[in-house]
Amino acid sequence: MDILLAIAIxxxxxxxxxxxxxxxxxxxxxEGDPLVEKIEAILPQTQCGQCGFPGCKPYAEAIAxxxxxxxxxxxxxxxxxxxxxxxxxxxxxxxxxEEKPKQIAIIDENTCIGCTLCIQACPVDAIVGAAKQMHTIxxxxxxxxxxxxxxxxxxxxxxxxxxxxxxxxKWKYPVVEIKAAPLQKAA
Amino acid sequence: xLMNLFKFKGGVKPPTNKTQSLGLSIAxxxxxxxxxxxxxxxxxxxxxxxxxxxxxxxxGQLIGEADGWISAAVHAPTSGxxxxxxxxxxxxxxxxxxxxxxxxxxxxxxxxxxxPVDYQALTPEQVRxxxxxxxxxxxxxxxxxxxxxxxxxKTVPMDELVINGAECEPFITCDDLxxxxxxxxxxxxxxxxxxxxxxxxxxxxxxxNKPEAAAAMRAAVDALGEPFLVVQVPTLYPAGGAxxxxxxxxxxxxxxxKRSTDLGVQCFNVATAYTAWRxxxxxxxxxxxLVTVTGNVGEPRNYEVLIGTPMGELLQLAQPQPxxxxxxxxxxxxxxxxxxxxxxxxxxxNCLIAHSERLFPPKAPEMPCIxxxxxxxxxxxxxxxxxxxxxxxxxxxxxxxxxHIFDCIECGCCSxxxxxxxxxxxxxxxxxxxxxxxxxxxxxxxxAKARFEFKQLRDEREKAEKAEKLAKAAxxxxxxxxxxxxxxxxxEASPTAPDSAAAATQVQASAATVEATATPAVDAExxxxxxxxxxxxxxxxxxxxxxxxxxxxxxxxxQQREQAEIEARRQAAHLTxxxxxxxxxxxxxxTD
Amino acid sequence: MSxxxxxxxxxxxxxxxxxxxxxxxxxxxxxSKKLETAYGMGAATTxxxxxATGASYIIDHYLLMxxxxxxxxxxxxxVTIAAIVQLTEMVIAKTSPTLxxxxxxxxxxxxxxxxxxxxxxxNIANGYNFVESLLFGAGSAVGFSLVLILFAGIRERIEGADxxxxxxxxAIAMITAGLMALAFMGFAGLDKYQ
Numbered sequence: 001m002d003i004l005l006a007i008a009i010x011x012x013x014x015x016x017x018x019x020x021x022x023x024x025x026x027x028x029x030x031e032g033d034p035l036v037e038k039i040e041a042i043l044p045q046t047q048c049g050q051c052g053f054p055g056c057k058p059y060a061e062a063i064a065x066x067x068x069x070x071x072x073x074x075x076x077x078x079x080x081x082x083x084x085x086x087x088x089x090x091x092x093x094x095x096x097x098e099e100k101p102k103q104i105a106i107i108d109e110n111t112c113i114g115c116t117l118c119i120q121a122c123p124v125d126a127i128v129g130a131a132k133q134m135h136t137i138x139x140x141x142x143x144x145x146x147x148x149x150x151x152x153x154x155x156x157x158x159x160x161x162x163x164x165x166x167x168x169x170k171w172k173y174p175v176v177e178i179k180a181a182p183l184q185k186a187a
Numbered sequence: 188x189l190m191n192l193f194k195f196k197g198g199v200k201p202p203t204n205k206t207q208s209l210g211l212s213i214a215x216x217x218x219x220x221x222x223x224x225x226x227x228x229x230x231x232x233x234x235x236x237x238x239x240x241x242x243x244x245x246x247g248q249l250i251g252e253a254d255g256w257i258s259a260a261v262h263a264p265t266s267g268x269x270x271x272x273x274x275x276x277x278x279x280x281x282x283x284x285x286x287x288x289x290x291x292x293x294x295x296x297x298x299x300x301x302x303p304v305d306y307q308a309l310t311p312e313q314v315r316x317x318x319x320x321x322x323x324x325x326x327x328x329x330x331x332x333x334x335x336x337x338x339x340x341k342t343v344p345m346d347e348l349v350i351n352g353a354e355c356e357p358f359i360t361c362d363d364l365x366x367x368x369x370x371x372x373x374x375x376x377x378x379x380x381x382x383x384x385x386x387x388x389x390x391x392x393x394x395x396n397k398p399e400a401a402a403a404m405r406a407a408v409d410a411l412g413e414p415f416l417v418v419q420v421p422t423l424y425p426a427g428g429a430x431x432x433x434x435x436x437x438x439x440x441x442x443x444x445k446r447s448t449d450l451g452v453q454c455f456n457v458a459t460a461y462t463a464w465r466x467x468x469x470x471x472x473x474x475x476x477l478v479t480v481t482g483n484v485g486e487p488r489n490y491e492v493l494i495g496t497p498m499g500e501l502l503q504l505a506q507p508q509p510x511x512x513x514x515x516x517x518x519x520x521x522x523x524x525x526x527x528x529x530x531x532x533x534x535x536x537n538c539l540i541a542h543s544e545r546l547f548p549p550k551a552p553e554m555p556c557i558x559x560x561x562x563x564x565x566x567x568x569x570x571x572x573x574x575x576x577x578x579x580x581x582x583x584x585x586x587x588x589x590x591h592i593f594d595c596i597e598c599g600c601c602s603x604x605x606x607x608x609x610x611x612x613x614x615x616x617x618x619x620x621x622x623x624x625x626x627x628x629x630x631x632x633x634x635a636k637a638r639f640e641f642k643q644l645r646d647e648r649e650k651a652e653k654a655e656k657l658a659k660a661a662x663x664x665x666x667x668x669x670x671x672x673x674x675x676x677x678x679e680a681s682p683t684a685p686d687s688a689a690a691a692t693q694v695q696a697s698a699a700t701v702e703a704t705a706t707p708a709v710d711a712e713x714x715x716x717x718x719x720x721x722x723x724x725x726x727x728x729x730x731x732x733x734x735x736x737x738x739x740x741x742x743x744x745x746q747q748r749e750q751a752e753i754e755a756r757r758q759a760a761h762l763t764x765x766x767x768x769x770x771x772x773x774x775x776x777x778t779d
Numbered sequence: 780m781s782x783x784x785x786x787x788x789x790x791x792x793x794x795x796x797x798x799x800x801x802x803x804x805x806x807x808x809x810x811s812k813k814l815e816t817a818y819g820m821g822a823a824t825t826x827x828x829x830x831a832t833g834a835s836y837i838i839d840h841y842l843l844m845x846x847x848x849x850x851x852x853x854x855x856x857x858v859t860i861a862a863i864v865q866l867t868e869m870v871i872a873k874t875s876p877t878l879x880x881x882x883x884x885x886x887x888x889x890x891x892x893x894x895x896x897x898x899x900x901x902n903i904a905n906g907y908n909f910v911e912s913l914l915f916g917a918g919s920a921v922g923f924s925l926v927l928i929l930f931a932g933i934r935e936r937i938e939g940a941d942x943x944x945x946x947x948x949x950a951i952a953m954i955t956a957g958l959m960a961l962a963f964m965g966f967a968g969l970d971k972y973q
Contacts, residue, residue: 581939
């Protein structure tokens with residue numbers, strides 16, 4: 001008898017709580033995922049597809065779902081991984097690929113035949129030109145995604161690392177110079 | 188001169204070391220062997236070079252054209268030949284190169300045709316543009332293009348115009364000498380600023396350790412009958428910081444996030460006023476400036492120096508001591524060791540100090556922060572440098588911003604008083620430039636994202652437009668063909684006529700259903716898809732229509748009738764297959 | 780009335796659930812790396828703990844005791860707590876997805892937070908009535924949040940400090956927690972004036 005009562009009471013509790021939770025899950029239904037936007041803000045927006053997704057947003061969506069690792073974005077570098085880990089409370093993992101210095105594409109304008117293939121490939125509209133006319137890259141807009149390299153039939157596009165100049169120079173972290181104390185000569 | 192002065196918190200009193208260079212009057216520095224004129228000498232856009240190697244230039248000739256509104260032109264400091272336009276090392280803490288115009292003087296120092304203007308006859312816009320063309324920038328050290336500061340806020344009335352003659356940094360005396368010797372032109376220049384900004388009051392702030400300068404300025408103000416107030420402010424570093432002087436004279440605090448005009452106040456350096464007047468009344472662009480040469484030298488003095496003069500050559504004039512081991516540009520508080528004696532004097536160079544270990548003994552090594560709070564007491568901006576230091580050091584930049592790191596003016600008071608000798612300002616500069624770099628990256632990423640999304644949208648739209656165009660053409664064709672078929676059928680008056688008419692109506696009907704389903708779709712994407720579907724369907728019809736009645740004219744009546752019959756049967760049996768439209772559009776696959 | 784005040788003060792400071800009773804250490808170490816998450820966790824736990832004490836009191840007194848089913852306490856309390864946690868998670872997911880992400884696994888783990896189960900059981904052991912139970916629950920929750928936030932603040936600063944390499948991370952956090960517990964011993968006796 002006792003055991004039946006116990007079972008009945010527990011069952012009652014389960015039913016009541018289950019109903020409450022079911023109601024809540026309808027009432028507090030989450031639509032869309034604002035997290036995607038936060039993740040996307042961290043991604044470098046090169047739209048390079050090196051993560052295996054067609055652009056930064058799909059990758060952000062996949063991360064938000066929890067389908068993929070956070071270390072697939074080489075342009076974002078370790079810093080990006082660290083930021084994502086921080087946002088999502090996940091472990092920092094080493095980058096899945098080699099970290100490259102920031103680059104931009106340069107078109108050798110003498111070799112360019114004006115085929116417009118690179119213009120179509122550029123995800124961020126950083127290449128200007130017209131058919132049979134020389135193309136050129138708008139340097140400040142180039143994200144260095146390298147997507148314009150494969151379609152070029154004459155291989156006139158190369159990547160160049162961005163060098164330090166007066167405009168992008170940064171103050172260095174103050175380093176204390178350690179000088180070796182002069183040796184005291186034994187008398 | 189009774190006036191209620193305000194105070195700023197903090198500040199330090201380093202030994203002023205000004206008397207050394209005050210003994211002699213301003214001297215004209217001789218022409219150097221060559222002039223290296225950097226194109227980027229002001230905040231804002233880098234001027235574009237307008238000369239080439241081999242060009243002959245005259246003194247005051249434009250060599251760099253201002254790029255954008257916040258940018259100022261650059262001029263040849265003397266007559267001569269352009270040797271090259273190339274990268275040269277800059278008077279910048281980075282020691283990196285930037286584009287310079289190198290000029291070999293011909294020794295004649297021949298001016299271009301100078302055209303003095305009567306600024307009162309010009310509109311304010313013209314005056315501002317004239318100042319930009321003359322390369323007038325803030326000579327107090329920030330080198331912000333002056334014309335950009337000469338527009339009053341539209342909403343806030345201009346209360347005060349503050350003229351900065353405080354010159355609080357130790358060793359520097361160039362503004363002092365300028366006010367003593369050329370007070371009249373300074374006051375006339377202030378008059379120009381006053382006329383452009385229309386402030387209620389003009390206050391000239393001069394530290395009280397420069398009584399001669401104050402007296403000279405007062406005399407000039409009286410002589411010209413201007414209602415300017417010459418105010419002596421207490422000598423306290425950094426009273427000469429624009430924000431500090433504004434605070435002392437007006438009691439207003441300018442936060443980092445606001446422009447001073449938003450608070451109805453604007454501040455200019457005395458030397459800026461002087462060059463502005465030279466530019467307007469004499470047509471002389473900024474090709475030279477006063478530079479204090481002092482420190483470890485035999486004869487400290489102020490020189491009128493052509494922009495582009497190599498610092499090493501200038502220093503030689505003051506007979507540096509043999510143990511001189513470097514040149515500091517600026518004062519000992521905010522200045523920096525220049526990377527090379529070859530770097531040129533620029534518009535921002537107010538002082539050169541010959542550096543020696545005797546004069547500036549090397550700092551003892553940095554010790555841990557003991558949180559004594561001395562830096563917070565010394566900070567003229569009431570910041571908490573020890574907190575900003577803690578988080579800059581840990582590279583926790585978000586926290587540094589919470590402690591208002593961008594309100595820091597890098598005056599160096601905190602480093603000056605720190606008993607642990609921590610180079611606090613270096614940490615703040617590091618943190619600031621990191622934050623800026625991040626900001627740049629973020630903006631670039633946002634721009635890239637926007638362009639990427641726009642490109643996607645455009646591709647989508649182009650696809651939709653193409654589909655629509657095809658659909659229209661196809662529909663037109665279909666209608667035509669249907670009409671033709673109907674006409675042909677009617678002409679023959681054959682019993683199948685109603686059938687082909689039915690076919691025609693069916694085309695319309697299907698178009699109508701597509702239309703109907705399309706209407707509730709709100710977003711563009713669905714619309715586009717629908718359009719594509721409609722186009723595909725219409726194309727399918729059109730193609731079918733286009734295929735069969737090709738040479739109906741040549742057919743016999745019997746054949747025609749037969750064909751019409753077959754066609755009608757096909758219609759009835761719904762044998763028409765969307766796959767017929769296969770090459771037209773893959774979108775047709777979505778119809779089912 | 781002062782009786783209630785003593786229960787509250789005792790729960791917040793003197794018998795602090797984390798530092799004195801050593802309950803709920805898992806989230807205390809786990810989500811104290813950043814101040815923001817500590818605030819979130821504190822608020823979530825406060826809500827859950829207060830609700831759980833109330834609910835468990837009702838269940839105990841009106842469901843279990845009349846039928847002599849006291850042996851089902853732990854079981855039924857856990858179920859109740861789990862339900863409340865689920866509810867809280869849904870609310871947080873709706874209102875602040877970032878907080879949900881940053882709290883991560885620690886949010887559902889409030890279910891197994893021993894403080895949340897321990898406090899209702901202590902209530903029964905102490906023989907508190909409904910109001911006393913609620914006060915004790917709320918006090919314990921506030922105490923938990925207090926030390927969690929204090930600890931997160933300290934840890935944020937430690938991030939920038941020159942901690943010897945072998946002490947970095949959890950090791951120095953443990954030492955800090957120990958020092959905090961020592962400091963909280965100073966409150967002993969504060970609730971004994973009666």
